[in-house]
Amino acid sequence: MMKSLASSKRKSVLRKGQAMHHPCKSAALKTSQDRLNALVEIGILLSSERDHDRLISHILMSGKRLSNCDAATLYLLTEQNFLRFVIRSRDDALPSQELPLHDPKTGAPCENHVCTYVALNKVAVNIEDVYRETRFDLCGTRCFDAATGYRTVSMVTIPMLRRNGDVVGVLQFMNAIDPESGEIVPFSNGIVDLLEAMASQAAISLDVNELITEQVVLLDSIVRVIAMAIDARSPYTAGHCRRIPELSVMLAEAACAQTEGPLADFSFKNEDEWREFRTGAWLHDCGKIAVPDHIIDKSVKLEMIHNRIHEVRTRFEVLWRDAEIHRLEALLAGADPAVANRAAEAAKQALQEEFALVAECNVGCDLMASEKVIRLREIGARTWLRHFDDRIGISADEHGRLADTPVQPLPATEHLLADHPHMVIPRDQEHMPNPKYGFKMNVPAAIANGGELYNLCVRRGTLTEEERFRINEHMIHTVMTLEELPFPKNMRRVPEFGGTHHETLTGTGYPRRLREEQISMPARIVAIADIFEALTAADRPYKKGKSLSESIRILARMRDERQIDDDLFDLFLTSGVYLKYAEEFVNPEQIDEVDISLYVQRNLGAAG
CATH class of the missing domain: 3.30.450.40 (GAF domain)
Structure with a gap:
């Protein structure tokens, strides 16, 4: 026991002696430790x-x-x-x-x-x-x-x-x-x-x-190239995907500048959040790459790849010649020339008037009168004789659609305007929206319906129900495309910002019928940008670009119907964003005076 205590005492003295006799070594050790810690911190x-x-x-x-x-x-x-x-x-x-x-x-x-x-x-x-x-x-x-x-x-x-x-x-x-x-x-x-x-x-x-940095630049470049490629598909939508981010950022900057009122708490905290928002705006229409060009660019009702009014006109030409043939046959049979000539001229005049109506109905309008629809059906009931086989020179797909249609002996009687069963392409399960993404849309039973009367009787615009779904389906493809991309954590909301601009605050939008609380403020900004750009764009085949005042009036109506956010719409006007965008991107002849006091519900003040 005594030996152990003595040994312990000697060790204690030795440690003290070492500490006492080597102060420089301890200081050097501390300095080295401090430098090592500094290196780790660095x-x-x-x-x-x-x-x-x-x-x-x-x-x-x-x-x-x-x-x-x-x-x-x-x-x-x-x-x-x-x-x-x-x-x-x-x-x-x-x-x-x-x-x-x-x-x-x-x-x-x-x-x-x-x-x-x-x-x-x-x-x-x-x-x-x-x-x-x-x-x-x-x-x-x-x-x-x-x-x-x-x-x-x-x-x-x-x-x-x-x-x-x-x-x-x-x-x-x-x-x-x-x-x-x-x-x-x-x-x-x-x-x-x-x-x-x-x-x-x-x-x-x-x-x-x-x-x-290089990866960020690469990703941004790819995003812009995709948007440019979508715009380049059609001369009628050129610039749309470029203009939407511009307008979206203008409105977002105005919202971020608010220090009071309902938008005071909205902000993008850093450049990552701004990039996430801009990327969503750039890719908001990336799903259009899956929509056929002839639907996106459909400028008249009978257009399917080409304008089928020319086929219809040829049938009128056939009937015109039939009228002339009937006149000549009547003359050969000894009929009164005056009577035969008047009958032929009356028939030809009727054909001219009827084709003029068909041609007029082929051009889309805001709302076609019911009387015109009735008259179209009467015209379509006319018949003409086909002397050539309609089952040669066609594709295997067309043969398949004609399989259940009996072959008519020639010459065959055809309606002047036809809605044949083989013109309808039924929808199978493969062409139904994928349920895993939560889509809630009314899906037409057919993928396409090429019926001539069916298309000509479209009451508003140029698109059939099936084609309008194909247009709206671009949001399905946008959501599916964006949600399948492995965005990094700081870009996870890109699918939300890019795939929500057709939703409404009433839950009636598409493709998911989101409720108001499910639609974020950035997504609402892109929605206003998308609508305003579409209203003022002068490069659409089916309409003229609307004036500034008319566009604002339509947006105000949509605000009243709760299709767009009312606070953002107020800011859109009071901040002057609508005019700033118009001066840069809208044709000068469309820019007219707008009295924003008629539409503003709150005095948010001009941003920044």
């Missing part, structure tokens, strides 16, 4: 920073702090293999010249400057006294000292190397300061080792930052 800071300018500032100032020096400079390597001054710790202006790593004429390495030597050889260079240095040309540093009154003594230059060994840039630190005396001293080997470790971390951070 690594965490550099790995978390995504802004390029702030990152290079962190790199420079972290190295300056780690080495306890007075000044620092950072150079980055350009694509042309030049070292470019990027940032200094002092307020002095950066030199504009760049340092080539190789002679432009001979291609020989330029190793006379310490920075280029370090970049070429990928090694650190530690200089104790700049004014006694003979290995490198340091006249630039000396000239800088002479011009500013600064005195550079010690200097260390460190390469920043990627993981594959390529040089990113060079760090240069000047005038190490002794923490106790405050005197300028050379950079110690231990400090150089720490700076090299930090430079390696900095290079990796810059590399990752550059890679992320």
Whole structure:
């Protein structure tokens, strides 16, 4: 027991003696530990920073702090293999010249400057006294000292190397300061080792930052290319996908500028949220790539790939010739020429009037009168004789649709305007909306109905029920496309922003019939932008661009029907966004006076 206590006492004395007799060693250990901790903190800071300018500032100032020096400079390597001054710790202006790593004429390495030597050889260079240095040309540093009154003594230059060994840039630190005396001293080997470790971390951070930036640029470019490709499909929608983001951002900026009122709490907190919103706006119509061009561009009712009015007109030509033949046959049979001629002229006049009505009905209108529909059916009931086989020269698909239709012996009697069963393409399960996405839309029983009377009797516009569904179906494809894309976490709401602009606050929109509380403010912004652009666009085949006042009046009606957000509509007017957009994108002849006091419900004040 006594022996054990004595041993314990000796160890205690030894530890105390060690602590008492080696204070410098303890201080050095603490300094090393502090520097190691600082290096870890720097690594965490550099790995978390995504802004390029702030990152290079962190790199420079972290190295300056780690080495306890007075000044620092950072150079980055350009694509042309030049070292470019990027940032200094002092307020002095950066030199504009760049340092080539190789002679432009001979291609020989330029190793006379310490920075280029370090970049070429990928090694650190530690200089104790700049004014006694003979290995490198340091006249630039000396000239800088002479011009500013600064005195550079010690200097260390460190390469920043990627993981594959390529040089990113060079760090240069000047005038190490002794923490106790405050005197300028050379950079110690231990400090150089720490700076090299930090430079390696900095290079990796810059590399990752550059890679992320390139990926962001690539993604943004792909998004814009997709939108441009959709616009390019049709001369009638060219620019639509480009104009929607422009208008959406205008209105979003106005909303973010609100400091009071119902929109005061709305904001995008950072650039990631703005990118997410802009991307959703750019891709809001990406599903149109799955909608046939002839439906998107359908300018008249009988159009299916081509305008079938020409086929109908040919039948009228046949009846015209029949009338002439009947006149000649009557004359040959000894009929009174005056009577025969009047009958033929009456028949021809009736054909002219009837075709004129058919042609008029073929052009879409806001609302076709019921009397015209009745008259169309009467005209369509006329008959003509077909003498040629209608089952030769057709596709296998057409043969399949005619399989249940009996073959008529020739000559066959045909109606002037036909609604044949084979003109209807029934919908099978494969063409039903995928239920996993929660779509709630009334789906027509047919994919398409090419019936001539069926199309001509469309009461409003040019689209049949089936075609209007195909147009609306672009939202189904938009949602499915966007939700299948593996967007990163900071872009997860792109499908929501891009796929919700046809929903309404009453739950009657499409494709999901969302309730008001399910529609976010950014999605409501895109909805207003989409409607206003469509109203004012002058490049649609089926309508003229509406005037500014008429467009605002229609939007106000939609606001009253709760199809669009009332607060945003008020802001759209009071902020002047509607006029700003019109002056840039709407034809001057469409821009007329708008009295916004007739429509504004709240005084939100002009944004920003």
